[in-house]
Amino acid sequence: MNGDAWSFDTRAIHSGYTPDSDTGATNVPIYQSAGFAHDPDTLEAIFNGRQPGFYYSRTGNPTVAALEQRLTALELGRGAVCVSSGMAAIMTVFCTLAQSGDNVVVAKSLFGSTYYLFHGVIASMGIDVRFVDSTDVSGYAAALDARTRFVFLEAIGNPKLDVPDIRAIADVAHAHGIPLVVDTTFVTPYLAQSQSLGIDIVTVATTKYLCGGGLAIGGAIVDTGLFHWPNCISNSPDILKTAVGKLGELGGMAAFKKVRGTTGNSLAAQNAFLTLKGVETLSLRMDRHCSNAMAVATYLDQHPAVTVTQYPGLSTHADHAVATRQFGGRYGGMVTLRLGSKARAYAFLNALTVIQCLVNLGDAKTLAVCPRRTIYRDLTDEQATEAGVYDDLIRLSVGLESEADLIADLTQALEVL
Ligand SMILES: *Cc1c(COP(=O)(O)O)cnc(C)c1O
Numbered sequence: 001m002n003g004d005a006w007s008f009d010t011r012a013i014h015s016g017y018t019p020d021s022d023t024g025a026t027n028v029p030i031y032q033s034a035g036f037a038h039d040p041d042t043l044e045a046i047f048n049g050r051q052p053g054f055y056y057s058r059t060g061n062p063t064v065a066a067l068e069q070r071l072t073a074l075e076l077g078r079g080a081v082c083v084s085s086g087m088a089a090i091m092t093v094f095c096t097l098a099q100s101g102d103n104v105v106v107a108k109s110l111f112g113s114t115y116y117l118f119h120g121v122i123a124s125m126g127i128d129v130r131f132v133d134s135t136d137v138s139g140y141a142a143a144l145d146a147r148t149r150f151v152f153l154e155a156i157g158n159p160k161l162d163v164p165d166i167r168a169i170a171d172v173a174h175a176h177g178i179p180l181v182v183d184t185t186f187v188t189p190y191l192a193q194s195q196s197l198g199i200d201i202v203t204v205a206t207t208k209y210l211c212g213g214g215l216a217i218g219g220a221i222v223d224t225g226l227f228h229w230p231n232c233i234s235n236s237p238d239i240l241k242t243a244v245g246k247l248g249e250l251g252g253m254a255a256f257k258k259v260r261g262t263t264g265n266s267l268a269a270q271n272a273f274l275t276l277k278g279v280e281t282l283s284l285r286m287d288r289h290c291s292n293a294m295a296v297a298t299y300l301d302q303h304p305a306v307t308v309t310q311y312p313g314l315s316t317h318a319d320h321a322v323a324t325r326q327f328g329g330r331y332g333g334m335v336t337l338r339l340g341s342k343a344r345a346y347a348f349l350n351a352l353t354v355i356q357c358l359v360n361l362g363d364a365k366t367l368a369v370c371p372r373r374t375i376y377r378d379l380t381d382e383q384a385t386e387a388g389v390y391d392d393l394i395r396l397s398v399g400l401e402s403e404a405d406l407i408a409d410l411t412q413a414l415e416v417l
Contacts, residue, residue, distance in 0.1 A: 012283065016068070028276050029063065033057065063269040071279075074189040075194050080220050086185060089203040089204065090114060094122055100126030101147065104129055106131055113375075119378075137164075140169050141175075151173040161317075161334060166180070173200075188286060191327040195226055209362040213364050223252050229249050239259060289332065290331060294331065295407065305417050306337045333362070334361065334395065337394050348413050365401070376389045
């Protein structure tokens with residue numbers, strides 16, 4: 001049976017690896033080797049792309065390649081490049097597609113490190129980052145010009161939990177002949193079918209739901225196969241021009257790989273292995289994250305001590321209809337609440353017993369954090385308000401524990417206030 005005909009769950013378990021022909025091992029081996037030995041002709045052929053193979057793990061590793069094939073299969077895409085973290089995925093996309101003098105159009109609702117990457121790092125590289133309101137489709141169109149290289153947004157904005165109309169924004173980008181890049185960390189390919197939403201390039205922190213369990217930092221870039229790479233060749237950085245000139249539609253992937261290899265953003269084989277194991281159970285875990293988060297949000301929403309609860313699954317959420325259409329009636333595991341003051345928020349965090357105070361997300365454990373003075377400490381008050389980050393805001397990454405135990409923990413912590 002052809003792998004592309006398999007359902008999502010089967011691809012999550014079988015794509016990218018067949019049992020080892022020497023030993024029959026059913027798990028992808030951890031190829032813990034910096035280099036790979038070959039005769040000189042073979043080595044030259046691998047270096048020049050005439051023969052598949054590996055020579056040095058910074059540029060490619062068999063365990064990492066198996067994960068890349070599996071992620072490609074999950075998206076039914078053209079290819080994937082795994083990198084050392086979710087941030088490395090975003091940075092690699094920037095270095096490949098844009099250079100000094102260019103601009104990019106970016107949704108305002110962003111993960112804290114991404115926000116700082118754009119404000120503090122990318123801007124100083126001479127790339128103009130134009131921030132637009134995440135859900136305002138006409139705002140994207142107004143910000144674009146001839147030097148715009150791509151549009152970037154998060155499938156569910158962090159920490160506002162607003163949900164942009166991805167298809168409509170993809171149409172805007174495509175009308176200008178540029179790709180739409182979407183960080184799908186909060187939804188994963190299980191909730192968001194990237195191609196049908198019009199996403200050209202996916203960036204994802206595999207650290208979160210794909211690996212699960214809070215085990216390993218990692219990231220990936222997926223080329224969904226929608227973008228016509230020869231279109232973007234003029235004005236592109238040389239690394240992309242050269243790759244697309246040589247390889248056509250496969251040039252995008254080759255350029256991402258080249259940037260990964262030369263900047264050293266490589267994923268460790270051990271982390272690729274842990275992520276492969278996590279991906280096997282992605283759909284089961286996501287279903288539970290989603291149902292637990294819906295229960296938690298519904299509970300918090302009616303609690304008198306909570307001033308605001310945000311969850312795209314609540315029918316009162318401003319983008320509920322868009323989220324329902326895009327993500328098949330599931331809304332992810334992230335919920336935010338506001339408690340009126342920083343003192344009340346910290347008292348609540350201190351009173352939790354099952355839920356841990358921790359900045360990660362997508363773990364089996366439910367995690368809570370007050371993001372304003374931690375993840376978003378670099379923002380001015382004005383920027384924070386714009387990003388939807390407040391002193392009394394708590395972000396919950398709802399895990400896989402029993403729903404009843406989570407509600408009981410929240411109940412007793414809210415009683416302390
Ligand atoms: C965590 C996260 C990242 C960064 O991933 P790392 O693996 O921590 O570098 C990027 N985007 C989103 C939405 C995230 O949640």
